[in-house]
Amino acid sequence: MKHDIPAAHRRTGAIVAIAVLSLVAPGCGKDSGTGGEIIVGLITKTDTNPFFVKMKEGAQKEAQARGVKLMTAAGRFVGDNPSQVTAVENMIAAGVRGILITPSDTRAIVPSLEKARAKGIQVIALDTPPDPQSAVDALFATNNLNAGILIGKYAKASFGTRPVKIAMLDSVQGSTVGTLRHNGFLQGFGIKQGDPSIACRQNTLSDAAGGRIAMEECLRKAPAINLAYTVNEPTALGAYTALKAAGKEKNVMIVSVDGGCTGVKAVQSGQIAATSQQYPLKMASQGVDAVVDFAKGGKKATGYTDTGVNLITNKAQPGVDSKDVPFGLANCWG
Structure with a gap:
């Protein structure tokens, strides 16, 4: 337009x-x-x-x-x-x-x-x-598809065969980055759009307020949620705020993308389980x-230059390439 x-x-x-x-x-x-x-x-x-x-x-x-x-x-x-x-x-x-x-x-x-x-x-x-x-x-x-794949693989490796109920907290409608990360997560987790394990999907403004509101809505729709995919770390921290207010912060794993210094510190404290650092x-x-x-x-x-991505977590999972929190803090958004 x-x-x-x-x-x-x-x-x-x-x-x-x-x-x-x-x-x-x-x-x-x-x-x-x-x-x-x-x-x-x-x-x-x-x-x-x-x-x-x-x-x-x-x-x-x-x-x-x-x-x-x-x-x-x-x-x-x-x-x-x-x-x-x-x-x-x-x-x-x-x-x-x-x-x-x-x-x-x-x-x-x-x-x-x-x-x-x-x-x-x-x-x-x-x-x-x-x-x-x-x-x-x-x-x-x-490579935002790969960023999503990394956190999807990590979440799958963490849950193994345990039942999962997923909240998908996406970006704004039509965001190419949001779509790539969303699809990457599904690919990494080994499921497709419409899978019954996806209990809730909400768009956000990719910020903390949007993440909180979206998670509150998801908890109303599906109280048994135990995994949250978030499009970025401000959304993740907003979601964590909603979970904590509901007394469910220890029952839901959050995975995200960004790898900013604040986000890596949230991995360090356990608020976020893993994040893909860009x-x-x-x-x-x-x-x-x-x-x-x-x-x-x-x-x-001309063309595309991939500026790199690394999975940052405190709890490495077998078969999933990752870096630890000290690496994440030393390289956050560098």
């Missing part, structure tokens, strides 16, 4: 953004094609989720190291496509050489990405591919490097 932004608003947004970016990462990088200063754009789903905070940190650090400017923007919430459309327009107007983006609405953002590419801007997706993925030049991301700082720094290399040499990054 195309969102038309009045020209006056675009100009104002661009001016504000440029004023901010001069404080973000001043540098002296020059664009060999134009002789001007290289500007790299970063657009995340939100600026509050710790995952995207770390991503922004990685981009800022690499932009400063490469001597270029970083222009940043974010949606107000997961799924906020209009804000991302406005951000793309502002970055085009500001003359960025590349845009790094984690799309909130993977289909609705495509016309904006195509517009940027038509103007010679390199567009790279971080973490979340658009739909279709060909709408960007390159993708730097975790590396957003690496995604962002590699993305900045790719844009700078394009601006200076003209070669665009």
Whole structure:
């Protein structure tokens, strides 16, 4: 869906953004094609989720190291496509050489990405591919299907032949990342969609409030739940809050994806049994490097770069590759 932004608003947004970016990462990088200063754009789903905070940190650090400017923007919430459309327009107007983006609405953002590419801007997706993925030049991301498979295998190995009642706490409707993690978990656990062991499925906003509300609803529908798949760690911790309030926190295993420092500490304390750790700082720094290399040499990054995933747990299971909590803490979102 195309969102038309009045020209006056675009100009104002661009001016504000440029004023901010001069404080973000001043540098002296020059664009060999134009002789001007290289500007790299970063657009995340939100600026509050710790995952995207770390991503922004990685981009800022690499932009400063490469001597270029970083222009940043974010949606107000997961799924906020209009804000991302406005951000793309502002970055085009500001003359960025590349845009790094984690799309909130993977289909609705495509016309904006195509517009940027038509103007010679390199567009790279971080973490979340658009739909279709060909709408960007390159993708730097975790293999989210594998992240889901890892926690699915771990949960299956932990339960063995014991009966299981699963709560599936997913992302927003239509999230490609959420779908990949969800399907990966089912594959790793060895079941298919619609299996009777899935007692409840709820969408969330991938945050703690959404996780709590979703788990409360699942407990009402199926009080015997003993395993919770959660799309990310904020959702997992929200779910844990609901379980604890119901006096069931010791009866339900939670598995998740992210591997942030807070999440790994939750594994350490036993709130989360296992999590698949990904590396957003690496995604962002590699993305900045790719844009700078394009601006200076003209070669665009292409295809998919897997930035890695590791299962983090305190209780390793036979046949499931994993790393321990000290490794997780040493590498959380690095």
